[in-house]
Amino acid sequence: MTAAIHPARSARLSMHDYHRRTKHHLDGYAKGPDTLDWDDQPDPFRDYGQHPCVQLPLTESGVRFANLAAGRPVPSAPLGRDSLGALLSCALAISSWKQQGAARWPVRCNPSSGNLHPTEAYLALPDRAELPAGLYHYRPQDHQLGRRCRYPAALADALFGELPRDGFLLGLSSVPWREAWKYGERAWRYCQLDLGHALGSIRYAAALLGWRVTGLAHLADAEVAALLGLDRTAEFEADEPEYPELLCLVSPVDTPPAAAYVLPQDLAIRLKALSWYGKANRLSTRHHYRWPLIDEAVRSAEKPRTALIIDPATPLPAPTPYRCDLPAPILIRRRRSAQAYDGGAALDKDDFFRLLDHALPRPGLPPWAERPARASLHLVLFVHRVAGLPKGVYVLPRRPDIASELQIAMRDAFQWQPVPECPDHLPLFHLVGADARRSAARLACQQAIAGDGAFSLAMLSEFERGLAIGPWGYRTLMREAGLLGQALYLGAEACDLQGTGIGCFFDDALHDLFGLQDQRYQVLYQFTVGKAVHDGRIRQQRPYPQLVD
Ligand SMILES: Cc1cc2nc3c(=O)[nH]c(=O)nc-3n(C[C@H](O)[C@H](O)[C@H](O)COP(=O)(O)O)c2cc1C
Structure with a gap:
């Protein structure tokens, strides 16, 4: 069985078309x-x-x-095997094994649509004890770094010489086949959302070490592909391509923020001259279906090198802290997507405001960048059971200046009543009173989780504006949705609740x-938060029993 191959199109696929289709x-x-x-x-692990x-x-931190x-500031850890172990064990590692019957x-620290994990991570490191300068691939299956190539001193100097002390590069890529196997043409959306979650997860883990993670969004995909060895097509199965997504600079927060980082001009040539280790494993044997629309979307949304322009987020007061004493690594590893919610449990109003408050971008607060761009996504909320708030539909414009534009665009009948008791900087509006449980579940592909949680929400993007920068703007919007989802997942745990992303x-x-x-x-994305109903048949086991923590 093979899906029909689409006739070659002369014009590039627009992201409007990909999204519509x-x-x-x-x-x-x-x-x-x-x-x-x-x-x-598909094998969820690259080898x-x-x-x-x-x-x-596996190292721990007691930071709450x-x-x-x-x-709150955390002293910066020196770069080395221990700190990288700590980073990855809270960012992308396996957090638990689950067992039901045979x-x-x-499951991992970062969530993924269908638990299929299309995101791969690579570290380009300067010379450190036990880790000679080179490119390393992160292996969540055994919490190891596998070396892809070793950098000669001159190349290491060209890559890292201008970076702050202990700075290094972290690259993320996607293998769409892992998602497409199950979800077909829509799967590339999930890859992008997952990427945002992974980036968010990395930012929380880096903050635990006093490190910041800056996305080098001005670089071209081709440059990132060369650095990560993804342009070495002979080393990858032709029907399982892995695509570059984002290169980040990781650096201690107590060093000056890096100026716009550029990769050496002759990087691709210098990398080609090196010896590379290994070949990417085959992930599936048969590939019954093929989804050429995804390859077309990837090609069309390929990013060239661009100027570094950030329209910065509006400054905000600090968020109201969560009332949670748990050390961050414990909370991060315990994060799980609920599969069912207690349809009777309510959420405290102050916790609801706390969750929304942490969903606003603030400089340097995980999962946001040190200089976050202004928000392009806004929340339309279905409030089912938040103690002290009437049931109904609400909207949280994540930047106040968009409220009137949204009001004009949305249904005339909506009331736009400001919610009293909400912190001043949180522009939450009540649109209409309603019991929206059935509608929320129906619109989320009939998934009860959207109606049984305390609330669910839709992330509404400024779609046209996001695409105005170029087709790759679609990826940027999706990534923001994933980051936002990660803030909600961990925030829900901090309120002793659970969340579930809804793609x-x-x-x-x-x-x-x-x-x-x-x-x-x-x-672009939906999310639900509430009190999970746990499935007693599923047992949880330690992630890496062979490693002592
Ligand atoms: C982008 C994205 C979309 C998702 N969509 C759904 C969904 O529609 N329904 C659902 O029950 N879970 C959904 N999930 C949750 C995943 O199934 C879950 O993350 C995965 O099984 C791994 O479990 P964990 O989150 O507990 O690690 C989604 C997760 C992500 C990141």
Whole structure:
């Protein structure tokens, strides 16, 4: 069974088209596999085969999550095997193994649509004891760094010489096939959302070490591909491409912020001259279905090198801290997506405000960048059970200046009543009173979790504006949605609740409900928060029993 190959198109696919073609509708889902070939499920772990691997330790930190999320300073750790072990064990590592009957599967610190994990991570490191300068691939399966290539001194100097003390580069990529196997054409959206979650997860873990993570969003994808060795196509299976997404600079917060970083001009040539270790493993054997629309979308959204322009977020007062004493690593590893919610449990109003407050971008507070761009996504909330708030639909414009524009775009009947008792800087408005549980669940592809949580929400993007920078703006918007989702996941845990990202929803049915009639605003992601009902049949086991923490 092979999906029809689309005739070659002369014009590039626009992101408007990709987005439109991958919408779920009440009367039909976006194109995906008719049946799932479970024996062909892609390997969630990249393995480059025989290459030198360095075991990372599992190290702990006693920093409380509430302090981390509120931006309390943490002394910067020196770069080395221990600190990298700590970073990755809270960012991208396996956080637990789950077992039900004979089935056993790992879950990680970062969530992923369908637990399929399309995101891969690479570190370009300067010379450190036990870690010679070079490019390393992170292996969550055994919490190791596998070396892909070693940098000669001159190249290490060209890459790291201008960086702050202990600075290094961290690259992220996506393997869309892992998601497409299950979700077909819509899967590339999930890769982008997952990438935002992974970046957010890395930012929280880095903050624990007193490090900042700056996305080098001005670089071209081709430059990132060269650095990460992803342009070495002969070392990858042709039908399982891995694409560059983002290169980040990681540096101690007590060093000056880096000026715009540029990669050496002749980098690709210098890297080609090196010996590289290993070859990417095959992830699936059969590939019954193919989804050329995704390759087309990737090609069309490829990013060239651009100027570094940031329209900065409005300054805000510090967020109201979470009332949670848990050390951050414990909270991060305990984060889980709830599969079912207690439809009777309510959320405290102050915790609701705290969660929303932490969803606003503030400089240097994880998961946001040190100089976050102004928010491009706004929240439309279905409040089911928040003690002290009437049930109904609310909106939180994540920057105040967009409120009147949103008001004009949305349904006339909405009331736009400011919510009393809400912190002044949190522009939350009540749109309409309603019991929206059934609608919320129906619009989230009939998933009860959207109606049984205390609240659920839709992330409404400034879609046209986001795409005005170029087609890669689609990736930027999706990434912001993933970052926001990560803040909500960890915030929910800090309120002793759970969250679940919802990638499956009926796009235009939601737009109709909100009265949105054109593409200026589009929902990119949904989320739900509440009291989880745990499945007693599932047992949890330690992530790396072979490693002592
Ligand atoms: C982008 C994204 C979309 C998701 N969509 C859904 C969804 O529609 N329904 C659902 O039940 N879970 C959804 N999830 C939750 C994943 O299934 C969950 O993250 C995964 O099973 C791993 O479990 P964990 O989050 O507990 O680590 C989504 C997660 C992400 C990151």
